[in-house]
Amino acid sequence: MHSAVFLIEFGAIILALGLLGRIAGRLRFSPIPLYLLAGLAFGEGGLLPLGASEEFVAIGAEIGVILLLLMLGLEYTASDLVTNLKTQYPAGLVDMTFNALPGAAAALLMGWGPVAAVVLAGVTWISSSGVIAKVLNDLGRVGNRETPVILSILVLEDLAMAVYLPIITALLAGVGWAAGGMTLAIALGAAGLVLFVAVRYGRHISRFVSSDDPEKLLLVVLGLTILVAGIAQQLQVSAAVGAFLVGIALSGEVAEGTHTLLSPLRDLFAAVFFVFFGLHTDPASIPPVLLPALLLAVVTACTKIATGYWAARRAGISVKGRWRAGGALVARGEFSIVIAGLAVTSGIEPRLGPLATAYVLILVIVGPLTARFTEPLAQRLFKQRAPRAVPVPAPAVPEPRPSKEPAAEKLAEEPAAEEPAAVDASDGATRA
Numbered sequence: 075m076h077s078a079v080f081l082i083e084f085g086a087i088i089l090a091l092g093l094l095g096r097i098a099g100r101l102r103f104s105p106i107p108l109y110l111l112a113g114l115a116f117g118e119g120g121l122l123p124l125g126a127s128e129e130f131v132a133i134g135a136e137i138g139v140i141l142l143l144l145m146l147g148l149e150y151t152a153s154d155l156v157t158n159l160k161t162q163y164p165a166g167l168v169d170m171t172f173n174a175l176p177g178a179a180a181a182l183l184m185g186w187g188p189v190a191a192v193v194l195a196g197v198t199w200i201s202s203s204g205v206i207a208k209v210l211n212d213l214g215r216v217g218n219r220e221t222p223v224i225l226s227i228l229v230l231e232d233l234a235m236a237v238y239l240p241i242i243t244a245l246l247a248g249v250g251w252a253a254g255g256m257t258l259a260i261a262l263g264a265a266g267l268v269l270f271v272a273v274r275y276g277r278h279i280s281r282f283v284s285s286d287d288p289e290k291l292l293l294v295v296l297g298l299t300i301l302v303a304g305i306a307q308q309l310q311v312s313a314a315v316g317a318f319l320v321g322i323a324l325s326g327e328v329a330e331g332t333h334t335l336l337s338p339l340r341d342l343f344a345a346v347f348f349v350f351f352g353l354h355t356d357p358a359s360i361p362p363v364l365l366p367a368l369l370l371a372v373v374t375a376c377t378k379i380a381t382g383y384w385a386a387r388r389a390g391i392s393v394k395g396r397w398r399a400g401g402a403l404v405a406r407g408e409f410s411i412v413i414a415g416l417a418v419t420s421g422i423e424p425r426l427g428p429l430a431t432a433y434v435l436i437l438v439i440v441g442p443l444t445a446r447f448t449e450p451l452a453q454r455l456f457k458q459r460a461p462r463a464v465p466v467p468a469p470a471v472p473e474p475r476p477s478k479e480p481a482a483e484k485l486a487e488e489p490a491a492e493e494p495a496a497v498d499a500s501d502g503a504t505r506a
Contacts, residue, residue: 084130087116091345102212103442104205106407107435109345113352114360114431131350136313138347139412140303141340143314146203146232147321148329152272155322158229165223165385166230172377174199180370186423189245193417196238197430198374202407203228205438209445210402220395223386224402235409236265236315242413246420260309268319280328292335295324314412344408351411352431354418359428367432375440378403379448394449401448405441410434 090112098105177198181191206228210216240261271279283298285291299320306316324332382400391399414430417423 080130087112087131087346087349088342091349095345104202104208104405104407104438105345106202106205106348106438109348110352110411110431110435113349114355114357116349116353131346131353134343134346135350135415136347137300138340138343138345138350139314139415140299140317141336142204142344142347142408142412143317144299144321145333145336145340147318148324148333150229150232150322151325152269152276152322155229155233156269156273158226159233162226162230162385165227165381165388166234168384169227169231169381170199170234172381173374176370176373176377180366181426184366184425186426190417190423190426192245193242193413193422193426194429196242196413197406197410197433198370200231200235200406200409200413201228201378201403202405202409202438202441203232205405205407205441206402206445209405209442212442213446215398215402218395218398220382220386220389220391220399220402223389223391223399224382227381227385227403231409232318236318237261239315239413239416242416246416246422257309261315264306265315265319268323272323272325276323276325279323280326283324284328284331288331288335291328291331295320295328295332296336296339347415348408348411351415351418351427354415355427355431359425360432363425363429364432367429368436370429371433371436371440374406375404375437375444379444394453397449397452398445401444401446404437404444406434406437 091109094108094112095105098108174195177194177196178191180198181187181194186194206224210221210224215221237258240257244257283291283294285294299317302320303313303316307313321329379397379400382403383396386396386399410430411434414427414434417430418427
């Protein structure tokens with residue numbers, strides 16, 4: 075009987091997610107807010123609270139985070155990451171300063187303490203790579219000049235996560251400075267070692283994992299990823315960081331084949347992850363934090379636009395491209411929920427989960443709109459301001475002349491009209 079209830083509940087969740095994904099596809103926006111709303115509906119205080127399948131959903135959510143980070147690592151090669159780190163690190167520092175500080179300041183102003191401040195800083199800092207990539211593709215901007223700037227910022231944020239997540243894990247676990255420093259050293263050492271091995275021996279690793287049989291390739295890559303993620307979590311680093319490093323180590327045809335095979339699984343378990351986060355958020359707890367979430371969303375949307383504008387200007391992009399780059403970076407999504415989910419599980423601040431849910435719901439909806447309309451709105455605003463800044467440049471030159479020298483203009487214009495008249499008069503005189 076228990077298994078039958080579990081199958082009914084879990085089947086209903088998957089069916090609902092599929093229908094919500096279809097609705098989002100027809101409306102051409104990210105399904106993440108709909109998945110979060112579904113989690114709120116199935117959670118405590120929702121319309122249909124779950125019972126038997128909640129534990130399985132929790133395991134599926136962990137797998138969802140691992141697959142999200144693995145697929146993200148597959149998008150980049152180790153050499154690309156090293157190059158971006160060397161050339162674009164100023165943009166990464168500006169991004170962190172502009173967007174992490176508002177979240178930390180908001181947590182401290184609400185009296186949540188320093189640990190919650192570090193967590194909320196990460197929530198407001200990291201943009202949604204998945205949402206932004208989809209928006210760029212939908213708007214046909216993949217080949218634009220500003221797109222490499224956007225991707226560089228996203229890559230730097232992903233690299234920063236490899237350092238940030240172990241810090242958060244250590245802080246939430248309540249370990250001391252010595253244990254926290256050891257955890258961070260292990261994470262940095264592991265990341266550096268993986269990058270070194272991937273650059274030097276990436277081809278050999280890919281050959282070892284490679285297989286012409288899709289089934290064997292899927293089993294080897296998925297098993298290796300979950301194994302490394304479990305070892306990383308056992309070392310208090312982060313399962314997500316371990317999965318990200320595995321993705322970086324794979325390259326070439328193996329990365330492409332793995333991406334094709336794991337994309338449906340990633341989408342399935344990522345949707346389960348968003349539902350799981352919603353399950354742990356009481357809908358009644360969102361209205362009290364809705365105003366702070368809205369204010370924080372407005373502030374950090376502006377800071378993301380400023381980040382993209384500054385980075386694009388540094389790269390020599392035109393003014394229109396700068397505004398497009400800024401507007402494209404506004405969306406928050408999976409990483410913000412991952413970070414907030416760690417805090418919710420540890421129970422450091424009960425209002426942090428509802429605030430993060432409302433914040434992501436707002437910006438995951440607003441993000442595609444800012445990507446589309448920031449540049450035309452900025453053009454209109456600056457066009458309206460331009461005449462005020464330069465009141466009379468061109469009209470001032472020709473206008474004074476008619477008033478000051480009317481006779482000179484008439485002398486210059488009349489000869490062509492008067493000469494025929496003079497000839498006619500003289501002809502008339504001779505004829506007379």
